Amino acid sequence: xxxxxxxxxxxxxxxxxxxxxxxxxxxxxxxxxxxxxxxxxxxxxxxxxxxxx
Numbered sequence: 747x748x749x750x751x752x753x754x755x756x757x758x759x760x761x762x763x764x765x766x767x768x769x770x771x772x773x774x775x776x777x778x779x780x781x782x783x784x785x786x787x788x789x790x791x792x793x794x795x796x797x798x799x
Contacts, residue, residue, distance in 0.1 A: 750775035760787040768795060 754771045758764035760782035768778050772795050780795070782788040 748775045752776045753779065755779040755781055757781045760784050760791045765791055769798075772798070 749771060752775075754768075754776045756764050756768050756771070756778060759768045759778070759780035761784075764780075764782070768780055768791065771778050778792075778795065780788045780792045782791075
């Protein structure tokens, strides 16, 4: 089951379980919003996800 037409908003997505969930959703084709109280780490995680494709 792909997620190519879906958008996922992951709170706490910058690290740990949240980051793993972001990676899983990206691997399934979803567009992912990385939301986290640590904006710098969230930006870094989002950039890494984009770079990975």
